[in-house]
Amino acid sequence: MPVVEESAVIARPPQEVFDFLSKFDNTAAYDSSVTASEQVGDGPVGMGTRGRGTSKIMGRRFDWTVEVVEFDPPWRMVSRSVEGKLNFTVTFTLEPADGGTRVTQRIDADSGLGGIFGKMADPLVERAQGRTVRANLETLAEWLAEHPQT
Secondary structure, three states: OOEEEEEEEEOOOHHHHHHHHOOHHHHHHHOOOEEEEEEEOOOOOOOOOEEEEEEEEOOEEEEEEEEEEEEEOOOEEEEEEEEEOOOEEEEEEEEEEOOEEEEEEEEEEOHHHHHOOOHHHHHHHHHHHHHHHHHHHHHHHHHHHHOOOO
16 A cells, blocks of 8 residues: 655644645645545535545546545544545644644555556655655645735
């Protein structure tokens, strides 16, 4: 099972970072592999909330739907795929750090990425996604610095 885990310190309080990350409509603003994303249904995000979107990874496009399976504001949110070609889990863990928030993003995906790339490509995909996740966290930090939540 390919696993990607990266962290970055963001100069914003944990609750503000968590509030931004937990809104599916915001995902495409910081995640370069996501071309579109939105919440399914209305209401506040919590356990059982679903989000859907489209991603492009290493030139391959796929649609996905995830469901929030853990929700502990402002410290942890876990979403697991429930529809799409790829089975994956995305975990965000937040903790106070250096006057801001350390955000750790972990992505666990099925080996071979559900047949999209094949099992032999796992190490290549892991390295490429690691770089992407690091860059996305840096983009998230820049976005929140430029757009403080009010």
